[in-house]
Amino acid sequence: MSIINVMWSGGSPYASVHKVHQQILSQAAPGACIKTWLLQDKATACLRDVGEVRAWQLSSKVLKGRGIRALSGFWLRRGFHKALLADDARVVLIDGVGVARVLLPVLRTLPHVRAVVMFHGATRLNDKEINLLRDFPPEQLTLCAVSQTLAASIEADTRLPVVTLRCALDPQAFQSQLLSREQAREQLGIALDQAQVFGAVGRLVAGKGFDCLIRAFARTLQQAPDRLLVIVGEGPARAELEARIQSLGLQGKVLLPGHLIGVASLYRAFDWVLIPSQEEGLGLIVQEAVIAHVPVLVSDLPVFEEQLGESGRYVPVDDEAAWVQAIEATAVVSARDVAARQYAAIAPEQAWQHFSHACSVVLSGR
Incomplete structure (x- = not known):
């Protein structure tokens, strides 16, 4: 069984996002196999301690389905579907709504895989994105945010429950x-x-x-x-x-x-x-x-x-x-x-204990 950590990109611009995902994944159950998918490029400077890394090296136009590249969407989703099965994925930790747009349509065809969408910053969700989240089977989808302030904002937009995973440090x-x-x-x-x-x-x-x-x-x-x-x-x-x-x-x-x-x-x-x-x-x-x-x-x-x-x-x-x-x-x-x-x-000690417990619950689906 694997936890797949799907990130938009790598390199220094995404260092803080990778740090948050590292902290979350550090609370996975002992023995869990963690693999990271990097969708846009092959930069791995921020990917220490998150398991095996697969760089898909996809362009923004392909990922966003623009122009003639929209025709590649079917084959891209098919590739993700095949890779998720090959990796024996059970949980997919998703970096924000941009990655969610790409992965959630694939995950709808894999009801045994849970999706955890992590919001890191102010997000202006459009109607299509809100409908994507609202139409997803609730037992298969968990929305999380790095602060209560952000969680409240996303809840107001989506009218869906959002778990606060206020990232803490040991x-x-x-x-x-x-x-x-x-x-x-x-x-x-x-x-x-x-x-x-x-x-x-x-x-x-x-x-x-x-x-x-x-x-x-x-x-x-x-x-x-x-x-x-x-x-x-x-x-x-x-x-x-x-x-x-x-x-x-x-x-x-x-x-x-x-x-x-x-x-x-x-x-x-x-x-x-x-x-x-x-x-x-x-x-x-x-x-x-x-x-x-x-x-x-x-x-x-x-x-x-x-x-x-x-x-x-x-x-x-x-x-x-x-x-x-x-x-x-x-x-x-x-x-x-x-x-x-x-x-x-x-209160760093208490914050770390609370964060650790919350992450364990989210990743395990308890």
């Missing part, structure tokens, strides 16, 4: 990989005695709010010119952010080291982690930073409030002036005390 395992402050700063090329170092982690895309953050950070240097901001990640907005850094004269003050595979080990290099996202499905960076005992400043998104509660230090989305004030306020509060309150709010 705090002991996560903390064991953390580098010391000295080691992390050395790896990032930051002086150990560098005054306030702020970190941010995420893809370099508009929705992460990094342009607003850079503009706000520049203004705070008037009061504290020795501050440093490090934004770890890669993406299509790099050129725009580099131009912003150049225009504001922030060379050496704002660093863009790119995508770092070991970024999860580097949090102790930072005094604070800043998360200026415009929207998020969960924002796993919050948990990673807090478990590393590094306090966070976050946008005032419901999904962050769901995790941090009253311990959160929230900033209005895309509000440059508010981010200036929030960053400057970090100089007059105890980062250690804020980190302790946020750790207590997230």
Whole structure:
């Protein structure tokens, strides 16, 4: 019996999605055979510890059935059907509605296989997608979301029950990989005695709010010119952010080291982690930073409030002036005390136990 983990693609843009699926699959029953299907390309950088990987290398046009390639849909579904039988699939963990559009029509012909569709972020479902989900046999389909906020949104759209699998991290395992402050700063090329170092982690895309953050950070240097901001990640907005850094004269003050595979080990290099996202499905960076005992400043998104509660230090989305004030306020509060309150709010040990149990139930169908 196999669990088939079906992902749209691989590579650094999908690292957070793969991380969530890894956490879910880690709770599969002992002896379960886990195989990953990567539909779009052969990049496997994010696929550690998820079993054998099969790269289908399909184009977006084929997967979306556009143009003359729509004629290949029958043969594609037939290929998936044959592969699911060959792999003795019993559970298929599906990455979002895009993959669901491709796989659910196939799974309807295999009533002995359960589908678990995992939603990772804000999703605008159209009528065709809603009908696809609503018409699927309910005993064969489980919808899940990475946060209660997202689950409520999808339930409102589909009028179907959605299980909250708020991704959690095993705090002991996560903390064991953390580098010391000295080691992390050395790896990032930051002086150990560098005054306030702020970190941010995420893809370099508009929705992460990094342009607003850079503009706000520049203004705070008037009061504290020795501050440093490090934004770890890669993406299509790099050129725009580099131009912003150049225009504001922030060379050496704002660093863009790119995508770092070991970024999860580097949090102790930072005094604070800043998360200026415009929207998020969960924002796993919050948990990673807090478990590393590094306090966070976050946008005032419901999904962050769901995790941090009253311990959160929230900033209005895309509000440059508010981010200036929030960053400057970090100089007059105890980062250690804020980190302790946020750790207590997230309660990583209890969160991991709850997540582990919920994943086991979803994967087993109990």
